[in-house]
Amino acid sequence: MEFPILQVDQQHTSSCGRFTFVQGTIRGCAFISLTERAEPVNPKYLRLPSVIDGRIRVVAWLSLVTEILIVGTGGAVRLTGSGLGCPTWPTCVARSIVPTEEMGIHGVIEFANRLMTGLIGIIAIAAVILLWRLRTQRKDLFALAVILAAGVLAQALVGGVTVLTGLNPFIVGFHFTVSLIMVCIATVLVHRVYLAPGPRAxxxxxxxxxxxxxxxxxxxxxxxxxxxxxxxxxxxxxxxxxxxxxxxxxxxxxxxxxxxxxxxxxxxxxxxxxxxxxxxxxxxxxxxxxxxxxxxxxxxxxxxxxxxxxxxxxxxxxxxxxxxxxxxxxxxxxxxxxxxxxxxxxxxxxxx
Structure with a gap:
């Protein structure tokens, strides 16, 4: 037969649901030591947001700030003559994703700019995840987050083409222009997370x-x-x-x-x-x-x-x-x- 059972002593706490006695033993009961129990976590922060909250707004602002910052790091690459500090793509040099000692400071500067792209990508993915439960109610925000995430991938590819073409000035200019567009899209995202949905006049x-x-x-x-x-x-x-x-x-x-x-x-x-x-x-x-x-x-x-x-x-x-x-x-x-x-x-x- 089946019945609920709960047993508490000074050493352990056992919490069991419905179990079946078979030849005098209880199957399926797990014992958790009180000393091993983790600190309680507010379940609010374990769930994806169902309304626009502080987490979404912070990620939106991070997206905008990093989209501007990468223009600064990209400018540093060009202005220090480090455009080919990592002469290959997606690796920095042949058989190495990071710059080698031979690449010197130029390799470090160019690789730092590539790392910045990775950071922006992480933030973009975080925005998509946080807005997942709101993808129906706030289609505008979810679409903007997806566009930003896709834009990061597109910019990485354009950056690769820039390196592989030996810094063709037109491609470099296009690379910067796309960055400006990304800044504008991130600005729209920041603006919209503070507005109620619905028609605007x-x-x-x-x-x-x-x-x-x-x-x-x-x-x-x-x-x-x-x-x-x-x-x-x-x-x-x-x-x-x-x-x-x-x-x-x-x-x-x-x-x-x-x-x-x-x-x-x-x-x-x-x-x-x-x-x-x-x-x-x-x-x-x-x-x-x-x-x-x-x-x-x-x-x-x-x-x-x-x-x-x-x-x-x-x-x-x-x-x-x-x-x-x-x-x-x-x-x-x-x-x-x-x-x-x-x-x-x-x-x-x-x-x-």
């Missing part, structure tokens, strides 16, 4: 929204011209790497013109957002501050002979600029329950 006048989108286009043009300018300049990543063959001095001017146009458009956005008391005005202020710093760094590097440190800072700031512009565009809309709180007079003030 515009919280600014239509004219302001069109001007913001036009500004974002000019920002993208400025960054792309900067990528082409860098690909034509002296920092190739290796002494034997080729250049585009374009006139770098002319490209510097072509890069500066849309940069100044971006500044003018942003000032107009700021004036309109302040006059209309629009909720996006704080993001426009941030965008303007970043642009001013970027312009100062750009002028300094152009007049000081392109020192590597300033060039690297200019590259990182380009990512921060792209993220700030993305936030401005994202905040043109808000969930419908929030838009109801925005006074209509704000729209009328902008129109006037």
């Amino acid at each position: 515009r919280v600014v006048p239509a004219g302001f929204a069109r001007l913001a989108h036009a500004t974002s286009f000019v920002v993208a043009l400025t960054v792309l011209m900067g990528v082409l300018t860098t690909a034509s300049g002296p920092h190739s990543g290796d002494a034997d790497a080729g250049r585009t063959g374009f006139n770098a001095e002319l490209l510097e001017h072509l890069h500066a013109w849309p940069g100044y146009a971006t500044l003018v458009l942003t000032v107009v956005l700021l004036v309109a957002s302040v006059r209309g008391k629009l909720p996006v005005r704080s993001f426009v202020v941030t965008l303007l501050m970043i642009e001013l710093v970027q312009i100062v760094v750009g002028l300094l590097q152009a007049n000081l002979g392109l020192p590597p440190l300033l060039v690297g800072l200019h590259m990182v700031l380009a990512c921060v600029l792209a993220a700030a512009m993305t936030l401005v565009v994202l905040n043109l809309k808000a969930p419908r329950e929030v838009t109801a709180e925005v006074p209509e007079t704000a729209h009328e003030q902008v129109r006037s």
Whole structure:
């Protein structure tokens, strides 16, 4: 016959379910020593989130920060001439995944950049796992996490092609451009984890929204011209790497013109957002501050002979600029329950 049994003594605790007596013995009962029992763990942290919690938000921020940081490490590879510090891919050198002593500091710098890719990949996978239970309710967040994870793999492949083609300047430029896109996607993820799901409505006048989108286009043009300018300049990543063959001095001017146009458009956005008391005005202020710093760094590097440190800072700031512009565009809309709180007079003030 079967029946429940529970026996406790000073040495051991046995906890058994239903067992069957067979010839006077109990089968299946396990004894757990009190001294070996593990500390209790809050079951909340053993489950995947069913709502957006701190874990998801932290991973989203880590994704954005590391996507920007890898541009800095990638810039260090190019600016120190370490582009071929690991001359093969996916290994660093033949039969070794890590740099050997013969590769020197250049091998260390290039390998550190590859390790950064691995860290970003781990964070991207963590985001996908944490959002797994929410993949139906928050399809937007899950899709963004999957895109970021796929982007890490794609960037690793592009990085391999970059090495195998001897740092072709166009592929290097494409590599950097994809990194900028990844920064923008990570920015969207960070923004969305703080918003309620559901339909969103515009919280600014239509004219302001069109001007913001036009500004974002000019920002993208400025960054792309900067990528082409860098690909034509002296920092190739290796002494034997080729250049585009374009006139770098002319490209510097072509890069500066849309940069100044971006500044003018942003000032107009700021004036309109302040006059209309629009909720996006704080993001426009941030965008303007970043642009001013970027312009100062750009002028300094152009007049000081392109020192590597300033060039690297200019590259990182380009990512921060792209993220700030993305936030401005994202905040043109808000969930419908929030838009109801925005006074209509704000729209009328902008129109006037």
